[in-house]
Amino acid sequence: MNDVPEKKDQGKGMREGHFLDLKLPIGWLLSAYGLLLLVYGLLAKKEIYARSLGVNVNAVWGGLMLVIGAGFLIVALVKRSRKKA
Amino acid sequence: MSSVIILNAVDYAIIGGYILVMILVGYTLRKYMKTGEDFFLSGRSLPSWITGLAFLSANLGALEVIGMVANSAKYGIATVHFYWVGAIPAMVFLGIFMMPFYYGSRVRTVPEYLKLRYNEATRGLNAISFAIMTVLMSGISLYAMALLFKIMLGWSLTGSIFFAAIVVLIYVFWGGLSSSIYNEVIQFFLIWLGLLPVVFLGLKEVGGFTGFVAKLQEPLLHSVKYLGTSANPLGVDWFGVVMGLGFVLSFGYWTTDFLVVQRALASKNLNAARMTPIIASFPKMLVPIIVVIPGLVALLVLPEFGQAALPTADYNSALILLMKHYLPNGVLGLAITALLASFMSGMAGNVTAFNCIWTYDIYGAYIRKGRPDAHYLKVGKYTTVVGIAVSVGTAYIVQSFPNLMDYMQLVFSFFNAPLFATFLLGMFWKGATPWGGFWGLLVGILTAAGHYVLYRAGVLSYHSDMAANFYQAWWAWLADFVVTIGVSLFTAKRDPRELAGLVFGLTAKPKAEARWYARPAVWGALAIAIAVLLNIIFW
Numbered sequence: 001m002n003d004v005p006e007k008k009d010q011g012k013g014m015r016e017g018h019f020l021d022l023k024l025p026i027g028w029l030l031s032a033y034g035l036l037l038l039v040y041g042l043l044a045k046k047e048i049y050a051r052s053l054g055v056n057v058n059a060v061w062g063g064l065m066l067v068i069g070a071g072f073l074i075v076a077l078v079k080r081s082r083k084k085a
Numbered sequence: 086m087s088s089v090i091i092l093n094a095v096d097y098a099i100i101g102g103y104i105l106v107m108i109l110v111g112y113t114l115r116k117y118m119k120t121g122e123d124f125f126l127s128g129r130s131l132p133s134w135i136t137g138l139a140f141l142s143a144n145l146g147a148l149e150v151i152g153m154v155a156n157s158a159k160y161g162i163a164t165v166h167f168y169w170v171g172a173i174p175a176m177v178f179l180g181i182f183m184m185p186f187y188y189g190s191r192v193r194t195v196p197e198y199l200k201l202r203y204n205e206a207t208r209g210l211n212a213i214s215f216a217i218m219t220v221l222m223s224g225i226s227l228y229a230m231a232l233l234f235k236i237m238l239g240w241s242l243t244g245s246i247f248f249a250a251i252v253v254l255i256y257v258f259w260g261g262l263s264s265s266i267y268n269e270v271i272q273f274f275l276i277w278l279g280l281l282p283v284v285f286l287g288l289k290e291v292g293g294f295t296g297f298v299a300k301l302q303e304p305l306l307h308s309v310k311y312l313g314t315s316a317n318p319l320g321v322d323w324f325g326v327v328m329g330l331g332f333v334l335s336f337g338y339w340t341t342d343f344l345v346v347q348r349a350l351a352s353k354n355l356n357a358a359r360m361t362p363i364i365a366s367f368p369k370m371l372v373p374i375i376v377v378i379p380g381l382v383a384l385l386v387l388p389e390f391g392q393a394a395l396p397t398a399d400y401n402s403a404l405i406l407l408m409k410h411y412l413p414n415g416v417l418g419l420a421i422t423a424l425l426a427s428f429m430s431g432m433a434g435n436v437t438a439f440n441c442i443w444t445y446d447i448y449g450a451y452i453r454k455g456r457p458d459a460h461y462l463k464v465g466k467y468t469t470v471v472g473i474a475v476s477v478g479t480a481y482i483v484q485s486f487p488n489l490m491d492y493m494q495l496v497f498s499f500f501n502a503p504l505f506a507t508f509l510l511g512m513f514w515k516g517a518t519p520w521g522g523f524w525g526l527l528v529g530i531l532t533a534a535g536h537y538v539l540y541r542a543g544v545l546s547y548h549s550d551m552a553a554n555f556y557q558a559w560w561a562w563l564a565d566f567v568v569t570i571g572v573s574l575f576t577a578k579r580d581p582r583e584l585a586g587l588v589f590g591l592t593a594k595p596k597a598e599a600r601w602y603a604r605p606a607v608w609g610a611l612a613i614a615i616a617v618l619l620n621i622i623f624w
Contacts, residue, residue: 020113022135022267026274029106033099033278033419040095040415048413053289057282058415065278 023076030069037062090237090409096418103422104252106271107429111256111264121461124261125441126193126351131263133357135270137364140348142269145276146431147233147424148226150376154407155400157373157380158390161305162623164380165373169308170331172369173616175339176362177609183340184349184605186512188358190586193350195343196446202511202587203522205450210526212446214500215343216439220472223435224479230428231480237405238421246480249425253433254473258466262351262441265433269348272426273368279416279423280375283404286411287382297381305381308623322552329555333562337501341508344438359605366612370619379407386410436472443468499537502558503529503565510569513589515581518573525569533561 041059049056092100118124157164192198196215200208231245256264291297298306339345339362352358383403384390387410390403408420444465453460507526510517536557539545547553584591601607 020110022270025106025110025267026271029102029271030274030278032102036095036098037415037419044413044415052282052286052411052413052416055286055289057286057413061278061282061416061419068274068278 021076021080023072023079027069027072027076030065031073032069034062034064034066034069038066090405090417090421091414092238092418092421093414095415096421099418100422100425103271103275103426107252107256107264107268110267111259114260114263114267117263118259118261118462121444121458121465122193123263124462124465125437125444126347127261127263127266129351130353131266131351131357133352133360133364135266136348136352136357136361138273138368139266139269140345140361141365141369142273142276142427142430143345143348143434145273145372145427146226147427148229148431150276150280150424150427151233151401151404153372153376154380154383154404157377158383158400158403159380161301161381162308162377163305164377165308165619165623166326166330168369168373169616169620170326171335172339173366173612174331175335176366176369177612178336179340179346179349180359180361180363180605181609183508183512184359184362185355186587186589186592187346188350188352188355189592194442194445195341195346196442198587199507199511199522200446200450202584203507203517204519207507207519207523207526208446208450210523210530211504212442212450214530216442216447218500219344219435219439219442220475221479223432223439223472223476224482226428226431226435227476228480230425233405233424236402246477249429249432250473250477253429253436254469257433257436257440257473258469261465262347262437265430265437266348266351268426268430268433272423272430275419275423275426277375279420280379282416283382283407283411283420284375284378287379287386287407291382291385296385300385301381305384308620325552325555325559329557329559333502333505333558334555336509337503337505337558337562341504342501343442344434347438347441356599356603356605360603360608363605363608363612366609367615370612370616379404383407432473432476436469436476439472440465440468443472499530499533499561502533502561506562506565506569510566510573511588515584515588515590516573516578517569518576518578520576521569521571521573524572525565525567528568529561529565532564533557536560 037058039062041056041062044058046056117128120128122128153164153167156167187195187198190198190201192201194212196208196212199211227246227249230249231240231242234240234245235242256268260267288294288296291300345362349358349361352361380403383406387403387406389406390400408417412420444461448464448468449456449461453464503526506529507522510525511522536545537553540547540553540557545553547556581591586592
């Protein structure tokens with residue numbers, strides 16, 4: 001792991017990274033939301049989109065959130081596997 | 086209000102998912118809380134992207150969002166002053182100039198800095214007023230949340246208050262500041278993802294920015310152009326905006342309020358601490374997208390706020406009515422979750438700040454001094470329970486003002502506005518003496534309170550309540566500034582050796598600078614440049 005040597009001003013009590021990698025809970029939460037909205041958007045009746053100007057906002061937004069959530073998970077997992085290597 | 090929003094199972098699943106994740110995060114953090122610093126300052130170990138987003142989110146509470154949408158519906162684009170004038174310069178100043186003294190001196194709290202720089206009395210004054218204000222705010226926002234969910238969703242007041250209080254209690258008790266910060270970062274993403282569908286659908290319906298230009302009155306579309314004229318929707322002149330809001334209120338809040346400064350103190354090193362507010366300043370500049378646009382859309386599409394608006398129109402309901410207007414079940418649940426998350430993280434933020442100040446600056450300073458660290462860790466954990474109990478009590482007592490944001494500004498301006506003068510002189514003038522600091526701060530707070538009484542009594546008059554708040558902040562700051570200098574000239578100074586690391590000129594410059602692309606000054610300058618550019622575009 002390329003630990004940059006410029007961090008000399010850290011006092012004692014510093015640890016490797018923090019207690020937990022926040023990218024994981026964010027990634028899981030957004031992916032789950034995205035998937036739920038996407039599936040709901042594809043299954044629900046079209047009438048509920050009258051108020052959203054005819055846009056199937058659940059499917060569109062669900063897809064987008066799934067991509068963002070997956071992005072967080074990929075970054076977190078890549079970082080973790082690199083740390084192990 | 087006939088606008089009861091009806092949620093379905095998908096919406097409730099989204100709300101439930103958020104609660105579940107927060108409790109799991111708290112549970113995971115539980116075993117890492119070994120020392121006081123772990124609990125109160127996240128072991129000073131967080132990277133700057135996390136502290137930066139938390140720094141922003143700590144201020145992006147639901148009341149702030151709802152209040153700013155209301156302001157935008159009332160005042161139009163001039164609301165951007167709360168961001169581009171009233172936040173960015175102060176955030177950049179904190180990162181570049183003040184953080185070396187805060188983080189570099191290894192203080193754990195803002196009042197602790199005051200003790201080291203001035204004296205015990207100054208610390209006590211600040212610690213006690215901050216603790217009271219924080220618990221008050223926590224109670225106010227808890228009540229506001231419960232009221233909102235009652236009107237919007239038909240949930241019972243008591244049910245909402247206790248449900249939110251217990252969830253926050255569980256995860257703060259387990260994870261301390263880390264729980265609070267992690268919640269804020271998650272909230273950051275939820276608030277954007279929850280509200281952007283309203284923004285996009287609103288823009289689609291009104292026909293984008295050209296639709297605003299075609300359909301809205303001219304003064305609502307400019308931030309600066311009408312400030313000096315009677316058509317100015319804010320009712321505040323340029324001096325009030327620049328000095329009251331941009332200088333005193335904004336610097337007072339962003340640079341001395343422990344609620345936000347605490348996030349930077351949790352950073353893993355000095356460079357990360359300095360980058361914290363500067364990283365936050367970039368998304369902060371963009372917040373008008375999710376508050377000003379919905380406010381303007383509300384004016385055009387909701388009959389309540391259009392041409393025929395009654396003088397009694399409740400602008401604070403604008404955002405909720407827009408959510409009902411545009412969002413089908415599904416994304417609706419997401420938007421509700423975003424509001425819930427920002428209420429809960431606001432409460433968690435208040436409670437963790439209160440915890441820390443109570444434990445270190447009141448309990449540890451006046452009640453039980455010099456106990457081992459483990460004792461204070463335990464006190465901090467149990468203070469969480471007390472802080473939440475007091476918030477719940479306050480929630481039942483609180484009565485709200487018509488415009489929630491004005492009320493928040495009022496409370497801040499009593500305590501925070503003068504404080505910035507005390508810090509400015511403390512950090513940048515060696516000559517400020519301990520008693521100069523104390524009397525300056527006290528006279529500043531009294532000036533703010535006195536100004537408020539005179540304004541309410543009709544002795545002083547302004548075009549709007551907001552103008553009164555801005556000017557009150559300005560006079561309080563000036564009183565503090567002048568009295569601190571005046572008293573300092575006649576009272577004993579501290580030994581300069583004791584002030585090393587605390588005052589400019591007596592502190593070694595941070596040597597090993599990061600590479601140019603990681604330097605706070607570079608990013609700070611960029612943030613200021615973009616803020617200036619945005620002001621010119623929306624002039």
